[in-house]
Amino acid sequence: MWQDTRSKIVSASKAAEAVSQAVSQGKKVVFTNGCFDILHAGHVRYLGEARNLGDLLILGLNSDNSVKRQNKAPDRPINNQENRAEVISALAAVDYVIIFDEDTPARLIELIRPGVLVKGGDWPVHKIVGADTVKAAGGEVHSIPLVTGLSTTNVLARIRESQEE
Structure with missing residues (x-):
């Protein structure tokens, strides 16, 4: 039976409450x-x-405005923040999604205080925003290797190439 997972899309304060409860139960929170x-x-x-x-994965999702300010491409994001949040919330690995409008997740990381901070392998640990905050609190910071050839940029390039043919 299908389950509506949009309830996993929460405010930063709601996520902070969930994190506090999880930590009090001895759980490790990942952001x-x-x-x-x-x-x-x-x-x-x-x-x-x-x-x-x-034990719990909190995902900070860049808002549409935040993505546009990153200058990924003039037409990015392709999907709006509500649709991106709904799709990502449907993944079993993700416990909570927070849409944030800032250029970086620094404020969220300070509020959430995760025990583990993670980014993709294109981010060396020393450049991950919030790494100092997490490490100072005794947490871990990881850069997970990317899967070769799999990126949104590559998907969009293939789509654009097929349209030109």
């Missing part, structure tokens, strides 16, 4: 963030590996 515009197998594997590093 990651990103755009997750066109979901692909690389995203699914990455989020599964991130979730395996703890």
Whole structure:
């Protein structure tokens, strides 16, 4: 039976409450963030590996405005933040999704105080936003290797190439 997972899309304060409760039960909280515009197998594997590093995975999702400010491409994001949040919330690995409008997740990381901070392998640990905050609190920071050839940029390039033919 299908289950509506939109209840996993929460405010930052609601996520902080869930994290506090989880930590009080001795659970390890993992945090990651990103755009997750066109979901692909690389995203699914990455989020599964991130979730395996703890008991609860909180995902900070860049808002549409935040993505546009990153200058990924003039037409990005392809999917709006509500649709991206709904799709990503449907993954079993993800416990909560928070849409954030800032350029970085620094404020969220300070509020959530995860025990583990994760980004994809294109981010060296020393450049991961919030790494200092998490490490200072005794937490771990990981850069999970990317799956070669699987990226939203590559998917969009293949789509654009096929339209030109």
